Amino acid sequence: MTLIADSFIGGTFLKRDEPNWLMVLKIAMPLCLSYIPIGLACGILLHAAGFNFFMTLLVSIVVFSGGAQFLIASMLTINAPIISVVVTLFFLELRYALLGSSLSRYLKGQSQHFIWLFSVSLNDENYAVNYLKFATDKTWTPKQALLVEHYSLISWSVANLIGSLIGSALTIDLEIVDFALTALFLYMIVMQIRNRLTLLISILSGVLAVAFMVWTKSTLGLVLSTLAASFIGFMIEAQVRKSKVKLSDHWLFRKVRGPALTRKTIEDKNTDS
Numbered sequence: 001m002t003l004i005a006d007s008f009i010g011g012t013f014l015k016r017d018e019p020n021w022l023m024v025l026k027i028a029m030p031l032c033l034s035y036i037p038i039g040l041a042c043g044i045l046l047h048a049a050g051f052n053f054f055m056t057l058l059v060s061i062v063v064f065s066g067g068a069q070f071l072i073a074s075m076l077t078i079n080a081p082i083i084s085v086v087v088t089l090f091f092l093e094l095r096y097a098l099l100g101s102s103l104s105r106y107l108k109g110q111s112q113h114f115i116w117l118f119s120v121s122l123n124d125e126n127y128a129v130n131y132l133k134f135a136t137d138k139t140w141t142p143k144q145a146l147l148v149e150h151y152s153l154i155s156w157s158v159a160n161l162i163g164s165l166i167g168s169a170l171t172i173d174l175e176i177v178d179f180a181l182t183a184l185f186l187y188m189i190v191m192q193i194r195n196r197l198t199l200l201i202s203i204l205s206g207v208l209a210v211a212f213m214v215w216t217k218s219t220l221g222l223v224l225s226t227l228a229a230s231f232i233g234f235m236i237e238a239q240v241r242k243s244k245v246k247l248s249d250h251w252l253f254r255k256v257r258g259p260a261l262t263r264k265t266i267e268d269k270n271t272d273s
Helices: 020-048 053-062 066-077 082-092 095-107 112-120 124-136 142-165 174-192 196-216 220-242 266-270
Strands: 002-009 012-019
Touching: 012 020, 020 053, 020 066, 020 124, 020 142, 053 066, 053 142, 066 082, 082 220, 095 112, 095 124, 095 142, 095 220, 112 142, 124 142, 196 220
Parallel strands: none
Antiparallel strands: 002 012
């Protein structure tokens, strides 16, 4: 299958006849490359926690979550009970229910087998890439989105495996890894901020995350803050839509300067309705 289309990647329009898999690979490549240093560090940490290379590869495929895998390694290192690890991971990964629901409207008409494959390979980063593509490109298809997930999964798993294999000969300062993960998620937030409401909810979720983590003294606070901020944002948008004021005229939906402002989304056409 080939695709003849205008692709906007990294500020450059590409006009060429190329295979679909190659076009999607170019879009996913920045994400795949960003996984290399973090994936290597994760593999090294899992090796230090007692995982051999086979178990590291298996965990990277089955779990496919940097935060969850770092958490597994950290908790096992301090000999935490397995039940505590499982419960903590459950609440930590509960956010994927929210991420998946926001993509569900783009996956209508797909088979249950496809939905299952899409769900098990979903993570925060490929979600951001696919959501942005679905919102800005009418030609973006669920199969292309699934291909992005598989590319990112392969990149992450290979990086984990290599990190595990060289774990005994290489040490890494994990504070650098924490910084890299924080920077990655901050980038994802900045790229999604388009109006004052998204900026307000982003700040609110950060404040709530600190408050709930201090209160719960665990990563459960992250889940609670995410649910609370998402619910507040949903209620605010619902109330504005019920009013007679157009979304584009409401002060909460006025644009803010930032990278996301340069992208014209499909949803923008409905803001005046």
